[in-house]
Amino acid sequence: MVEIGVKIAPVAVSAADLKLGSGPVEGTGVRLSHAETKARYSLRARDAAVLDGVLGRKLPAKIGDTADGIACLGPDEWYALLPEGTTLPKGEGLPVSVVDVSSRALGFVLEGPGALAVLSSGCPLDLAKLAVGRATRTVFETVEIVVWREAEDRWHVEVWRSFAIWLWHAFLAAMHSSGGHAAK
Amino acid sequence: MLLIHCPYCEEARPEVEFVYGGEAHIARPLDPSTYSDAEWEEFLYIRSNPRGRHHERWRHTHGCGRFFNAVRDTVTDVFETTYKAGEPRK
Amino acid sequence: MSGFRLADGGRVDRRTKRSFTFDGKAQWGYAGDSLASALLAQGQMLFGRSFKYHRPRGILGAGVEEPNALVTVDRGPGRVTPNLRAPSVPIYDGLHATSQNRFPSLKTDLLAVNNVFSAFFPAGFYNKTFMWPRGAWEKVYEPIIRRLAGLGDSPKTRDPDHYDATYAHCETLIVGAGPAGVAAALDAAAGGGRVILIDEQEEIGGGALSDPAQWGWLAEASAKLAAAGNVTVLSRTTAIGHYHQNFVVAAERLTDHLSLAEAEGPREKLWRIRAGEVVLAMGAIERPLVFEGNDVPGVMLASAARTFALRYGVAVGRKLVVMAVHDSGWRDALALQEAGVNIAAIVDLRRDIDPALAEAARAARIGCYTGYAVTKVTGRQAVTGVKIALDGVAKEQSLECDAVLMAGGWTPTVHLWSHAKGTLRWDEAWGAYLPDKSHENLRCVGACAVAWDFGSGLAIGALPAAKPLHESKAFVDFQNDVKARDIGLAVQEGFRSIEHIKRYTTNGMATDQGKTSNLNGLQIASDVLAKPVTEIGLTTFRPPYTPQSFGAMLGHHKEALFQPLRKTGIDDWAERKGAVYENVAQWRRARYFPLIGEDMDAAVARECLGVRSAVGIFDASTLGKIEVVGPDAAEFLNRMYTNPWKSLEPGRCRYGLLLGEHGFIIDDGVSARLAPDRFHLTTTTGGAARVLGMMEDYLQTEWSDLDVWLTSTTEQWAVIALQGPKAREVIAPLMEGIDLSAEAFPHMAVREGHICGVETRLFRVSFTGELGFEVNVPAQHGRMVWEAIWAEGQKHGVVPYGTETMHVLRAEKGFIIVGQDTDGTVTPDDAGLGWAVGKKKPDFVGKRSLARPDIVATGRKQLVGLLTDDPQAVLEEGAQIVADPNQPVPMTMIGHVTSSYHSATLGRSIAMALVAGGRDRMGETLHVPMPGGVISAKVVAPMFYDAEGSRLNG
């Protein structure tokens, strides 16, 4: 693990030279790391019951709710983050859509009492009010993310693969900044 | 940055999650071939552009993904209401 | 020396000295001093030169309203900030400040010659002159005007500092931490919700900082706020503006008050705050008075003198005269006298003074001249005295003094209220616009709500004077040198609304944005027009409240983080191979792979020949991909695309052409049917998000009865294209579960299986005219599979190729690139893609528009091929085409070159072009007039290589 503390360097190189960090990074009160590898599915259906039947499990009903690794993102949309290697039935012929998007996104984990501040640096939602166990799609500045509050101070962030480098470094910049807050 | 109440998420969310979709309740004709050039022009291009109550579409693109309708005052930018796609004009 | 440090008092830390420089000269002050207070303590009265006339100017105010004392602070290379207000610059060890807009020095400014000729430069003078001789404006006048423009110097090198930004949310936001704001914060804190209290000054307290009697309370309140778990107190933070629905943006200055050695972390932080309720406690700003000589250094606001004395322990002179039309001037005079500042006299235009104040002044041995007005200030670079006269018009008498304080009443700070579209009402007694109604959850407290006791007074424009207005030199806007007479001139010249007057005179358009000048200007205009103020209007308040750095606005979006640069999983392999990149939409893509010593042409020629003779490998991962799933998937695509989809068998691919409802091509791509209810669509790289958004729109709002869903899979799949006669041989050893034989796997087919042990969707497609495959594998495995194919390819002479080679290869086959060979005004027929339009389909997106009169008219531009007469001449893309090269300019252009390359395969140049009536011109010679001469070319079909398509079936 790389111990960098508040001395995380501000980003100064060109966008082309940014690389995705591999190991966790510690800041003051916050730790940024990669989430473990997951199977990801985008699940769609007009009628959740049909999808329940295909998957053999009950999907969360309300937007923002999660259950057993599946978050309800929209009235007809669920996002599954399941153990690596999980495969879901496709429900051929039924009015459902099950699409494997395991490779589409990467997961980051922000944890610690400072994690909320790092996320709030670029996410316009009032995340303090996102209850533990809820998830939502939103943005971090101009980049779309899915935020999943796994515990009071633990946030899982999903981001499409090619935006991950930028997001990683935007998080680092926010971690750097919060460490240097307003020396009096 | 506007705060927009999404009728699907049932909460107010920041404008940057949304994409504006232009005037609402302009339905594509079921059979465009029956439209005259003038009617087709009206469907494509003529917009009410009112000063005041405006029925408009938004998509909660970076949220639940749904299109919905809104009534907004174009002078104050204040939303009067938002409602789900398919519901009658308010 | 005209000022000095008082023996005691103030909030500065007298045990800690700070040294700094001003105009290169060593100076010192105490910790807690502002640049203004420290310099005043050293007797400095001259701080700057005005914008237009270069008149010497001192300090007017003690806060952000300051128009005169602007300085440049230099914190080292790249850290130069011009136009900072000296009263708002805290000093630190090593601060280097310099005055501005003067040459060679503050004291001796050669451009002060402007002042001598100021009679020739009234408001709007530039509209009236500099027109003759005609060429002189460009060559003489404008360059001179531009050279004289500006205040400080812009920074000239890259700023090494970085900036922070955040969103914040609270139930109550209080702007302004004076007594009213602090009280509101304590109240709100007790309610339990999240509270943010922001204040622009170095410490909270606002006006209480200039009133020692309140310091005890302030300390207690500050401690309570600090102890409350639900309160965030942000000092050095300026609320920039109020935006829709209580979105308040503020900028916090984090390090500018520290020496460079102490400064760590970002320089500023942008706070984007969404508040349930906003409480404005922004206070009020004292108004100067308008009289002859009111701009001589040493003439300042009474409240400023009070702040300098009581907050900083600095007297602004040894002998002061107060010119008041308001009780607050008397109160300040009394407080100053008590603090040890010598007040020689109070001059007040009013005859009836609150007896208590008059009595107190007498008791303090202050001379009182009621009914009098100052008619002139003597002195040039510093005050030497004033002339006063009864009612301003009677015989003048002289008073000796070295500073003059002005108490012209108070203007509530309603900027943010007004940003929020809150209405304002005019109040005669205050002589100001006051908050009235708001449709936001927003309220004002304290002085900005006029809930503050400043006493009473007159609200007047200019002080009465014997001199007629057009001869006076009484200033309204100090920085921009707008005099009362300029406002008179504007009115005389027919400018009657305050917006016109403002723009004609530039009153209120300086860096202080009229904080001290707007209302005086309005009153004077009202007097001159003999119309009530309310009929003249009020200029709109616009964000920011005070000037704010660009850096704070852009937050983290600086340099490397400006915008994401999307890279594929194979990108760094290309980087190691020395690829040259191009940016396409948000992506960077390898454009070509030069060997040592190769230029682009040589590399592309080699790559092209490699593909045609053996096999090339290409990273096509950036292509947009959408998975379309559901029982109605085929029906949906049939409605979206121009061509029929329902008949497509699972396992087969089809080229899809997408129009906008206006009938023009907006995207294309090859898509595959994987199952009856599952399609794998591809789009252009730049079109991915737009196409998905458009399809969602139709699906959700027009055809919501269809059971089909769209999922972006652009980033799910890495796409590795293998093109060339050896393509099959390269991938065959790696493939499991797919029969690659031509019979089992024909052109435009798709198969699912495994490669290198990972699942793949294998397309047999070609954008080169060669035998080709596109290997789709989950993105996380893309690099591994790429390397495996690369290794295998070594046996077959594989070459990596980039987008430039891809463009040449497809052009040799006449395949279009949407966005290059089409431009948003091109129909399928124009592009020669009429075959891709389902003639029997009753409807698809854009179909109706294709029947519009201009679309079916003859003579539209059509895509053709061009072969230059000189086979080595390569036309420039974008070059215009004419039929008659000898016509005069403006020429009739009949088309333009869309794609043009040297084809190594053909040993000559090829081009594609959109030409009016192009398909009827086959064989015709057209001309491309270039600066170096006309290039002639023959119109041919846009198909240059292997017209029969035999190579596809290799």
Added chain:
Amino acid sequence: MKRFSGFNLIGEAFRSHQGWPEHWPDKAPKASYDAIIVGAGGHGLGAAYYLAKKYGITNVAVIEKGWLGGGNTGRNTTIIRSNYLYDESAHLYDHAVKLWDGLSQELNYNIMYSKRGVLMLAHNVHDVQSFKRHIHANRLNGVDNEWLTAEECQAYCPPLDISPNARHPVLGGALQRRGGTARHDSVAWGYARAAAALGVDIIQNCAVTGIRRGADGAIEGVETERGFIASKRVGVSAAGSTSLVMKMAGLDFPLESYPLQALVSEPVKPIFPCVVMSNTVHAYMSQSDKGELVIGAGTDQYTSYSQRGAFHIVEHTLAAICEIFPIFTRMRMLRTWGGIVDVTPDRSPVLGKTPVKGLYVNCGWGTGGFKATPGAGDLLAYTMAHDEPHKINAPYNLDRFRNGRLIDEAAAAAVAH
């Protein structure tokens, strides 16, 4: 009209400028006019001026709901250029540029037309192709526009960062040397003063409340807050409010009105010698004669008449500016403001006749109307005087939205592929 000149300025200085008359008299409306222009912006005032000056119709009223020049004329970033792609656009905007040249002398009012050059930056291969297409088309149309390499761009505009490390490196640029800026308020005031001197009545604070049509459908005049004013010719040049006025005449228009923001920095000594535009990075900037950096933003996403935009637009705009010109992060934003721009489906204007006899329109200039001011004024005047469009504005009719002959410069710039 007292002549403006350096000589008269000096003369007036000796009598404290008491001899300057009103720029234009404040007129009460007459019962009828030969022509009425609705909207006293630069375009409308220009039309009135040219009606009187070139086409001999002097009994003209310009009716304005607020104060003249207070709409988009007074709210834009004052950029002037004519290096448009299509023949129709190039002819339209170059007609204006030709009129800009010499306008100060013609109006006897220094409108400070500054030919400092407009440099448009190319940041990717597609930009280069598109710009070259413009340059070649302009050259054959007789419009100046030249290609500059990245190094030449930086030499022309020293604050420009041409480092290959930039997120959007500068690959070159298209420079129109005749392009530049003018002082926006002065344009409105200069036209107003010159028109008034020719007998045009400028009627401010007088909103049009209705349009009266006769039994035959033709225009009879306008209803206003100050009563009915008769005229058989009414030209509407009301920018963001055009839809509203057209509705009064019973016409629905292909227009939408969007907020557009702009901002200026504090004034600094000259540092930025020209106008730079970057469509890829979404920034454009010049430095005013006063020293302020003048910066234009993009429109907000939704229609609005609030003259107020969102803050994130400002954030993105300044991030873009500092990406291209990294020396400016410590510069400070002084003032922001919003205007209402009326946008047509092809983002080109509508300038000509309407289906109502006697009703003419000049609208839909979107974000680019200022540069066209003299040309638009002249062509509206021509069209009203002749009851038919000039050949330059003939393509800018309403029919194009029905028949599909759009003039879509933005589409021509196309999209990344």
